[in-house]
Amino acid sequence: MRSMNHAMVLLALYLPMAVAGAERPVWPVKVSENGRYFVDQKGSPVFWLGTTQWQLFREYTVEDARTILEKTADKGFVFAQVMLMGVGDGTKANVYGQEPWIDDNPLTPNEAYFKNVDAVVEIARENNVNISMTLYHQRYRKFITVANARAWAKWLAQRYKEVPNVVWSMTPEAKPEFVPVLRELAAGLHEGDGGYHLITFKPDPAPYSSSFIHDEKWLDFDSMQTWKSVELIYPMVTHDYNRKPTKPVLMAEGAYERGSEYGFDVTPLWIRRQAYYSYLAGAHHTYGHNDSWRVLPTWKQALDAPGAVQMGILKKVFLSLPEWWYLVPDQSILTAGGRTEGQVLTLAARHKDGRWLIVYLADKTSFSVNVNKLAGTGKATAHWIDPRTGNSVPASSVANTGAQSFTTPAGWEDALLILTIAGN
Numbered sequence: 001m002r003s004m005n006h007a008m009v010l011l012a013l014y015l016p017m018a019v020a021g022a023e024r025p026v027w028p029v030k031v032s033e034n035g036r037y038f039v040d041q042k043g044s045p046v047f048w049l050g051t052t053q054w055q056l057f058r059e060y061t062v063e064d065a066r067t068i069l070e071k072t073a074d075k076g077f078v079f080a081q082v083m084l085m086g087v088g089d090g091t092k093a094n095v096y097g098q099e100p101w102i103d104d105n106p107l108t109p110n111e112a113y114f115k116n117v118d119a120v121v122e123i124a125r126e127n128n129v130n131i132s133m134t135l136y137h138q139r140y141r142k143f144i145t146v147a148n149a150r151a152w153a154k155w156l157a158q159r160y161k162e163v164p165n166v167v168w169s170m171t172p173e174a175k176p177e178f179v180p181v182l183r184e185l186a187a188g189l190h191e192g193d194g195g196y197h198l199i200t201f202k203p204d205p206a207p208y209s210s211s212f213i214h215d216e217k218w219l220d221f222d223s224m225q226t227w228k229s230v231e232l233i234y235p236m237v238t239h240d241y242n243r244k245p246t247k248p249v250l251m252a253e254g255a256y257e258r259g260s261e262y263g264f265d266v267t268p269l270w271i272r273r274q275a276y277y278s279y280l281a282g283a284h285h286t287y288g289h290n291d292s293w294r295v296l297p298t299w300k301q302a303l304d305a306p307g308a309v310q311m312g313i314l315k316k317v318f319l320s321l322p323e324w325w326y327l328v329p330d331q332s333i334l335t336a337g338g339r340t341e342g343q344v345l346t347l348a349a350r351h352k353d354g355r356w357l358i359v360y361l362a363d364k365t366s367f368s369v370n371v372n373k374l375a376g377t378g379k380a381t382a383h384w385i386d387p388r389t390g391n392s393v394p395a396s397s398v399a400n401t402g403a404q405s406f407t408t409p410a411g412w413e414d415a416l417l418i419l420t421i422a423g424n
Helices: 010-014 064-076 111-126 147-160 176-193 231-243 268-280 307-320
Strands: 047-052 079-083 130-137 166-171 200-203 220-223 248-253 284-287 327-329 335-336 346-351 356-361 366-372 380-385 392-393 403-405 417-422
Touching: 047 248, 079 166, 079 380, 111 130, 130 176, 130 335, 130 356, 147 220, 166 176, 176 200, 176 231, 176 284, 200 220, 220 231, 231 248, 231 268, 248 268, 268 284, 268 307, 268 346, 284 307, 335 403, 356 366
Parallel strands: 047 079, 047 284, 079 130, 130 166, 166 200, 220 248, 248 284
Antiparallel strands: 327 346, 335 366, 346 356, 356 417, 366 403, 380 392, 380 417
């Protein structure tokens, strides 16, 4: 173990800094003027760190939902992805025996079911958690159709018109045949809440993101799913990041921590790679744990899983960067050792004006950084951060100009390198 003379906890390192955008957001969230990130009603940037709780409204009691949401907030998550009618065809009753619709008809919603939803959404609001509410899944297609989609969505949007902590989401397959029902749903949402809440959608199954209807005016931001294919994150995010008009990009679903369906062990390292690949490529990210969405007997323990804790560390790292919301992906920072293909990457990004550089190393490696990408004339400094723990140690001395070489610290699974100029 490193001594405290050589290792500092991340919070101790950065706490004296004024962290803009870290305050309690004022809902609902909107898209920033430059189309890259999210802001609250005061215009303050909101860091989208999401978690997945698909079954929150249906398979948990209200008190269990409270436990989940309180733990979610404690870990630093500000968004929770939830399927309104849960996983399946949309007709299954909740734990209280209340079905979503009377006679399986979306146009005759069951008030008892939605009062339970109301209660959970309110608990989320109390805990400063925004619900990304999936009102349509491709498995619901038998019951939600082009004929009734607009009326169904309008009723729902009117119900939550004044509820600030909601984002609308839809989950079709990534096929043109779903576009008509998506348009009807979006029209109903706008009629019901006047555009008060953002709208996105995430294809299921993937492989491609929502960019196949990127130009739709109702689509406020793009979301994607990569399932077990971590190697798809960088190219898919980069594709959507470069689309015009500019819209935020969300990597909304990858492999779940300790997932049982992938043929390999989804370790905390895998979880960290997915997240850092997303953010350094210019996207936002949502985490998930197998035991939570499958509602296994171990779901409570899963709320404190290593990957969930390390997502909170990730958030603190980014919030410590001055004007973190002006992150720009830039592989030209790496004069040697950059990797953008495969499962093990070395990615770099910077503040738009060069106030800081950040490099993520998914494995032990050597590389070189172009320090000229930093703005300012002060002394350049560099710190390593261990993504597992948040512990930080100074890097070797750094010249102010040219290409500087580094090797990741011994014994670390992955690493972050942050470079700044004094006065920035």
